[in-house]
Amino acid sequence: MDLQGQNGLDHPWREAWRSRGGLAIPIALGLTLFYLALYFEDDFQSSLGFRPITPIATALHLEDRWYLYGLLYCVAMIGGAVRYLRHHGNSRYHQVRISVNVGIQVLLGFTLPFVMHLFGERDLYFSYLWPLKIENFYPQDLAHYPAYFAVYSLIASLVLTPILTLRFGKRWYCSWICGCGGLANTFGDPWRHLTSKSTKSWRFERVSVHTVMVLAVVTTLIVALDFFIGAEVGWLHVAASPVRRVYGMVVGAILAGVVGVGFYPLFGPRLWCRNFCPMAAMLGLIQKAGRFRIRVKKDMCISCGNCSSYCEMGIDVRAYAEKNESFTRASCVGCGMCAHVCPRGVLKLENAPSGGARKLRLAVLPS
């Protein structure tokens, strides 16, 4: 009853704005336009003659539109978190996870860089890692950062990330740290049931997310090689800049922002994470080799479908529960909602002990 399991019942399919009707379209349109204006402000300036967002930032005494975006991002996450905790806040897992995620975004994703900038320092974002933040591995960019940040960036992505993912699954990042995941799980949570569960969408996801991952690695390599040997290899120097620009525009702006957030009310909040995020793809592959899994209680599933319906990554959790199959899916971000909404307590997220044996916990019962 308390600290776990769904309390009360939800009714998204009786609310138009949560079931692709009513306000859903205007909200999606508004979000999409906002992201277009944000990322392509220069194009607005050159074609329409005005900047849609910067003046607002200036009026608020913010240095540029990205700080305004950071501020709005925090507001959206805090607002979404309040709603989320009103719905699912009885669960200890959700309380802790959402609080940590929002806290990290507000502190590391906004306040710290803002303050650093205020003091004339270079603003640094510690919660975004390569390959999600691909610039973190561009030597051209790292050259402008303090040396410790370059070291942090390399160690965080190449050492810390694999270790933590093997131990806890990708959730330590995707559902506890990441700002994209954080926005999806707070502001985007009202639409989580809209993620497609079809086999077709799964096929698309696998091709798409791994393609972006390969593109991210190739882009990083080209840009990095250009830095070191671009002077000698002519074609590399010619290619590096457009490759970098195209990746930034297609993946960074259009897929992560315009489509990723803009389409929340239509296709669910994890569209970007599921189909396009190179970090999610990489963590997913590591997760498959790690200890995280969703454990299924034997022969207790009643096939109701709450788990699959509320999976924001489109995993057909029910199919595993029906087969009594504990499982690790690469895409699972460990949000914990399947276990939360299961009316028979069939599912449990866990970091399985090595060997997969039943965890022996002796109750200490002082008499």
Place this chain on the structure above:
Amino acid sequence: MHVVIVGNGIAGMEAALAVRARQPGWDITIVSEESDHLLARTALMYVFTGQMRAVDIEPLERDAYVRHRLRRVRGRAIGIDTAKKRLRLAGETTSLDYDRLLVACGSRPRPGPWPGAELRGVGSFVTMSDLAWLEREARGDAPLVDVPAGDARSPYARRAAAATTRGHHATKPVVIGGGLIGIEVAEILAAEKLAPRFVMRDEWFWPMALDAREAGWIAEHMRAHGVQVELEADVVRLDGDAHGLVTHVVTKDARHEADVVVVAIGVVPNTDWLDGALPLEPKSGAIVVDEGLATSVPDVFAAGDCAGVRWWDGTVRPEQLWYTARDQGRIAGARLAGESAMYARGTWYNSAKLFDVEYTTVGRVGADLPAERTLFLEERGAVRSTVRLVSSEERFVGANLLGRRWDHSVLAEWIDEGRTLDWVISHLLEASFDTELVPPLRAARQAWAES
């Protein structure tokens, strides 16, 4: 070889898939009156509230029938000619010849035995048509699901709602029957803010499963959610008005206003239509089957809610549970495909969610066994929970657990191993299935009350 399966529920579908896995070339036909797609009726309540759509409670993607080459016939089975190996149907198709037949036609709601039970506004909550009906009664707006008109005698046919005649949706709903379906209907009507009256015959809620302490907590919880819980309220009759609409539920002590009445006093095997073609267990009406789910008629099998299987106490009864139907379907499928397989239920267990309170039961609790001993623990802190452990002749035989999540399979193992209660208490956390970050149950030995 032509396998015909009567019933598109979980038992029938599992059987069809099991046959297909073994016999790629056989013809398989599934007959269903209710739906073209397998649906989890365990989740009807979530469709009512709008937590899920009707399509979301279908466990398989809709192309499953095509992918697995399962032919579907929509119609009502009305009899079996066992000599000619022919199934008779009401519908476009009037008969199907089979080589092997599986009857997996499930349950139908037990009708109210009181005068007035046939009044308009009285119904049950078991089928898709019940769901469509209750939506019309309780909300009066366009229902989220619709069902075809069908045969008026069928539990799957569309039924008229009293709300339509009355001109406004129900404001005084009454639920009769203190069991699982009853509490689910009470929950969704309470979620609709209709303050349902929940009328039950017994001294406390669900005495078959809960003791007075456990049920007391659940009743308290229901009242906190706005349910008017009426205990020891034997229904005598239902009264109606001149239009034949229900107006009152009359119990032995009171006369409650009612504009919709959901009768939830259990389900019975849906076997009337067999008309003597297969031997039935006289008390429950379930089809008698052997350990391999074969009936006494050659090439005819039965599985799921309509089949009477042997229980731990030696009696032959139907098991009206989702996962036993699934298990039985798998066994029946193997048998239909020509393999030998036996259905073994093992230690009894079940789970439920009683409003927000999760419930797990394993083994024999409240069975009045020789030299019975019970230990009871009530936890009241950040988590509220209860644990009741029962032993018979010094061996652990059963447990009832509310408020936390437990792995029934671990507890069942301990029952099979014949552990002592003291052993179970000190190892209890090994059976814990709480979600992460929930503090584990800890209690001193003296907190366990002997009772």
